[in-house]
Amino acid sequence: MKKIILIFTLLTAISVVNSCRDAYEIVQDGEFSESATFQSVNDMQKFLNNTYDRVSIYNEIAFTSIFTDELGIGSQNGGQNVSLYNFVVTSQNGYASSMWLGHYSAINSANRLIAGAKLITPNGTAEQQAYNSILAQAYAIRAFSHFQLLSYFAPNIKDNGSLGVILMDRVPAANEKLPRSTVGEVFSLIESDLNFAYANIDPVKLPSTASASYKFVSKTFIDALRARMYLYRGNYTLAEQYADNVINNSGLTLTPAGTVTVNSAGVANAAFYGSYTTASTSPYKSMLQDFSRGEVIMALDRPVGKAGIASEFYFNRTNFLGGPYMDLGRAVYNLINVPGDVRKHAYIDPTAKIDANYQTYSFPQYLLNDVLCIDKYSGKSGAELNSDLKVFRLSEMYFIKAECRVAANDLPGAAARIKAVRDARNYLAPVTLPVYANATQAWNDILKERRVELALEGHRYLDLKRIGALAGVTKTERDPKDVEGYTNKELNITDSRFTLPIPADEINGNPIQQNPGY
Incomplete structure (x- = not known):
């Protein structure tokens, strides 16, 4: 944490609200203190915009896609990525380090906003509502970032007394060293933050009128976060x-596949694919392209200048000529290569x-000869590799509901939710209702559907760890052909590498306890 704190201290010399006068007015280091930065509710809003810019799930998506069985x-x-593809993970892993620093950077920014807000007295009802809503978003961001850290760096988030992550509920001193808190202590803060956020969020008050509302914190986002959080907690x-709150009250519905015409070679019509400048005629594909919201509960905007997730798969363009150095995993493709599945x-x-003869x-x-070029992140005009990062979608809420129904021994109820998602994704006809003979079959089908529907969205790593054993899945499931040329072909879900290492940079500056196995 000492290393993180030192980085944060350097960053605070840069204010997000000062004008171009800084270019010609000579000031002493550190002059732009909190009292100078936070003088109005409008200043809070500008700092919140900067805080949103620090929130990301980029590293979760990239690490999960490469490390498990999605690519x-x-x-x-x-x-590129060959070492990680061979399951080599150390405390120097770049994705783990970036994830750790990135989320603590967002937490630190939220904490500075919360602290700075104490210097401001809103003027009138409208300003008070804006003030409350800005604070609510800061608390929600802090909760989300702490939850992401626990999910990846805590060995067992169901055990309140076990080792968690560093809890940051304030702006620490530059030389302060903070220990790892317990899982229960960090979740207590998360729940407190979400309670405050839910009570104070005003969906009318948005960081930017030029941006879509679903790219910012809302009550629906908080409900979705709570649903995922409590699911992971058991x-x-x-x-x-x-x-249920999200499914019944968000106003969203599962995005349909639409009409898809396929030629004799099995390729969809050009209007279906669209491009990074032209929307697909399929509502589902259009949602993935960011031309429409569809069922997205919250997405993180990836404007020009931000690193695009497709750059983890391609050198320059999202097609065969763009230098694909990672393909969609053959095992994933085989699961969606069924009649009517729009995801194919x-x-x-x-x-x-x-x-079709790839095995020979x-x-x-x-x-x-078998080059499965990924098009889930086709980019946008002016930034072909940049697509928004989908944090929550409605389909995940259906999967959460299905898991809860299995836990309640309601196997038909679980099957109904899985069928609902599959129906939405099939452009030919509704699918057959699954029938589960036992809970293991139900868990397995849920894990399978999560694997294909949420592919390349950062879920598989945690899903294997969470419910692999319940589903009878003991290891990663890459196609044998994808690993034929590699020494390490699979990884057991009980392996210590299903918890990320505390980055070496953190431990070098703040000697906290490392996770087992590293």
Whole structure:
């Protein structure tokens, strides 16, 4: 934490609300204190905009996609991600370090906003509402970032007495060293923050009138976060309660596949694919392209200048000529390669090379002849590799509801929720209602559907750890062809690497306890 605090201290010399006078007015270091930064509610709003800019799930998506069984090594790969693909994770892992620092950076920014707000007295009812809403968003961001850290760095988030992460509920001193708190202590802060946020959020008060409302904190976002949080904690009663709140009260519905025309080669019509400048005719594909909201509860905007998640798969463009060095995993493709599943087309670029006889090739030939070019993050105008990062979608709430129904021994209830998602994703006809003989079959089908619907959205790593054993899945499930050329072909879900290491940079500056196995 000492290293993090030192970085934060340097960052505070830069104010997000000062004018261009800074270029010619000579000031002493540190002159832009909290009292100078926070003088009005409008200043709070500007600082909140900066805080949102620090919130990201980029590293979660990238790490999970490469490390588990969502990707395969691409035809243009020159060594990119090969070490992580071989399950090599150390305390120097860049994704883990970036995740740790990124979330604490967001927490620190939220804490500075909360502290600075104490210097401001709102003038009138309208300003008071804006003031409360800005604070509510800061508290929600702090809660979300702490939850992300617990999910990846705490060995057991169901055990309140076990080792958690560093709890930051204030702006620490530059030389202060903070210990790891328990899971229960951090969750207590998260719940307190979410209670405050829910009571004070005003959905009318948004950080920018130019941006879509679903890219900012709302009551629906808080309900979705609570549903996921309590699910991970094993509190199925509360998880179901908040998932129901979202499903029944958000005003959102599962985004339909729409009409899809497929040619004799199995490729959808050009209007379906659209492009990063032209919306697809499919509501589902259009949602993935960021042309429409669809069922997205909250997304993080990726404007021009931000790193795009597709740059984790391609060198420059999201198609065969764009240098695909990571492909969609063959095992994932085989799951969606069924009649009517819109995801078969929505996830794969039309320039992909798909060979039904892929298993007959040698490994080098396989890489060249079966090229599953990823198109789930096709980008946007002016930034082809940049697509918004979907934090919560309605389909996840259906999956949470299904898990809760299995836990309540209501297997038909679980099946109904899985069918609802599959129906929405099928452009030919409703699918057959699953029938589960036992809870293990139900858990397995939920895990399977989460794997395909939430592919490349940062869920698989935690899902395998959470419910793999309940589903009878003991290890990662890559297609044998994808790992034919690699020494480490699978990883057991009980392996210590299903908890990330505390970054070495943190421990070097603040000697806290490392996680087991590192």
